[in-house]
Amino acid sequence: MDLITVSGPPSSGKTAILMKTISNFLSRGVKVGVVKFDCLFTDDDIYFEKLGIPVRKGLSGSLCPDHYFVSNIEEVVQWGIEQKVDLLITESAGLCNRCSPYIKNIKAVCVIDNLSGINTPKKIGPMLKSADIVVITKGDIVSQAEREVYTMKVQSVNPKAIIMHVNGLNGQGAFELSTLIYDETKNVTTLEGEKLRYPMPAALCSYCLGETRIGKDHQMGNVRKIDLSGKNG
Amino acid sequence: MDKNTLLNITIGDLFLKHPYTKDFFIDHLIPFEGHENYSINKLFEVIDEEIIEDKAINIELFINNILEYIDLMSSYFVSENVVENKVTIFPGTYKDGTAETFDMIEISKGEIISIVGPTGSGKSRLLADIEWAANLDTPTKRKVLINGRVLEPHERFSASNKLVAQLSQNMNFVMDLTVEEFLDLHATSRMVEDKDDMVNKIFAKANELAGEGFSKNTPITQLSGGQSRALMIADTAILSKSPIILIDEIENAGIDRKKALELLVTEEKIVLMSTHDPILALMGDKRIVINNGGIEKVIDTTDEERNILTELESLDDTMMKMRNRLRYGKKLTFKEDL
Structure with missing residues (x-):
């Protein structure tokens, strides 16, 4: 099973992009599962369910969503393996622009949109700066010049990333994205011992104190566990 | 530019040599003001740990990225003349x-x-x-x-x-x-x-x-x-x-x-x-x-279609004229407008 982490500001188009991309996978016979992380509310799991794929959601509630993400990612990986998917996608909203739920050696995709203003790329922080692929959405409604300027701004904070334009409404670019994010030779069996790309800021749990290692042994304090057994995790 | 050169020239010299790198520092929230005569290495020694954490600065990532950025920008100036035709x-x-x-x-x-x-x-x-x-x-x-x-x-x-x-x-x-x-x-x-x-x-x-x-x-x-x-x-x-x-x-x-x-x-x-x-x-x-x-x-x-296009364009022109006359408060007449 391959694993990718997708994140981006709220309403940037993450779910729309993933829906189109997953459709491309399904037509190629690649089995995909999704775990959606959010803070207070999401019904995106219903959309994903319509594609007929295994999906779970996790709401962090009063906890920082990114801390919640990393506290649960290993269990999520094991769930994906149980579901026998070829590709497991985690989707999470970057709510504070400071964290990034990216893991070393696991492909990281950041989704941002053209409407968010040209200074947004420098506001976003590690979530954008350390992503492998940056997907820019909503290009169908802004001018070519603004797209070019915005792309340059993204490139100037993350020159290493592949920057792609994908249209979440008609799916233009989604096929191309699907060829970039899935590596069938990659086999993730556990994230135990793997590390985050960037330490998360101070707050409540062991990860607030700068812990980057994954797994139960490294978790202390206020750790909330995802419920992977039922549908309303 | 190789990593060693980058780490050892002064920030001021870097800005002179590659002016766009100044924006790169600004975009990455690196507080370089007043330290232009320092090298990048020395700069990161004097910046407060707390600022580095607050601004989410990843020194290693920043250095790798700026190298990449300089390469990328240099390649623009070279590839400017390649024209796809x-x-x-x-x-x-x-x-x-x-x-x-x-x-x-x-x-x-x-x-x-x-x-x-x-x-x-x-x-x-x-x-x-x-x-x-x-x-x-x-x-x-x-x-x-x-x-x-x-x-x-x-x-x-x-x-x-x-x-x-x-x-x-x-x-x-x-x-x-x-x-x-x-x-x-x-x-x-x-x-x-x-x-x-x-x-x-x-x-x-x-x-x-x-x-x-x-x-x-x-x-x-x-x-x-x-x-x-x-x-x-x-x-x-x-x-x-x-x-x-x-x-x-x-x-x-x-x-x-x-x-x-x-x-x-x-x-x-x-x-x-x-x-x-x-x-x-x-x-x-x-x-x-x-x-x-x-x-x-x-x-x-076809040539015939090009002739038809001329017809269509004149029809279009008529429409446009009428549109403008109406916009400016005129009345349309058969004689003048068709």
Whole structure:
């Protein structure tokens, strides 16, 4: 099973992009599962369910969503393996622009949109700066010049990333994205011992104190566990 | 530039040598002010740990990224002269898997190709195949050559050397800037040397294309539909680096469409234009007919069709005149207006 982490500001188009991309996978016979992380509310799991794929959601509630993400990612990986998917996608909203739920050696995709203003790329922080692929959405409604300027701004904070334009409404670019994010030779069996790309800021749990290692042994304090057994995790 | 050189020259010297690196420091929230005579190594020694944490600065990532950025920017100045001038499309399949029957389609710079077909017939997919330089690896299994060759993966993904610029009816300006500030920003991001000349040239062209003129101080979000379109086309023709322009319809209001297409052609662009409007369709040198996801035919515009186009244009002209007379409070008469 391959694993990718997708994140981006709220309403940037993450779910729309993933829906189109997953459709491309399904037509190629690649089995995909999704775990959606959010803070207070999401019904995106219903959309994903319509594609007929295994999906779970996790709401962090009063906890920082990114801390919640990393506290649960290993269990999520094991769930994906149980579901026998070829590709497991985690989707999470970057709510504070400071964290990034990216893991070393696991492909990281950041989704941002053209409407968010040209200074947004420098506001976003590690979530954008350390992503492998940056997907820019909503290009169908802004001018070519603004797209070019915005792309340059993204490139100037993350020159290493592949920057792609994908249209979440008609799916233009989604096929191309699907060829970039899935590596069938990659086999993730556990994230135990793997590390985050960037330490998360101070707050409540062991990860607030700068812990980057994954797994139960490294978790202390206020750790909330995802419920992977039922549908309303 | 190698890592050692970077780490040891002073920040001031780095800015002198590669002026764009200053913005890179600013964008990465690195507090360098007052430390211009330090090297990067020394700078990170003196910045407070707390600031590094607060600003989410990752020193290792910053250094790797700035090296990458310098390479990237240096490559722009070199590759500026490479001009794409030919696109070749080889057949793939329809939605149902049957093979397309055309031999191949060759499009050269300065040519205008219309794309016609019912809604949902696969026009967007064709445009996407070209944008991506498909190599038997898209749902249509088409192959697209640029200048007679398959693109390397890094060329396909390059954000700064994008093959295709797009213009469509749904596009709007969203930035809160005047026309002049906007053009200046775009020219800056393209690192154009004679920026003011460029801005003036685009401004003059846009006014030529627009039915009603506008000033440099007009906020771009306040331009009319026609004025916006005119500015977008002039800007894309003159300032965009992409050799191929994909147009999705140009509505016939407040813009001289013929002049707009002529401008794109004189700027040596390859123009592909998807349209339902007979006037636009016939302005193309050829038209590609799409149905059920496949290219059905490629038709050269005939002399007879060109004559019909002249007729259509004069009808169009009549409509426009009437529109203007009504707008300015006149009454229409058979004698004067038809």
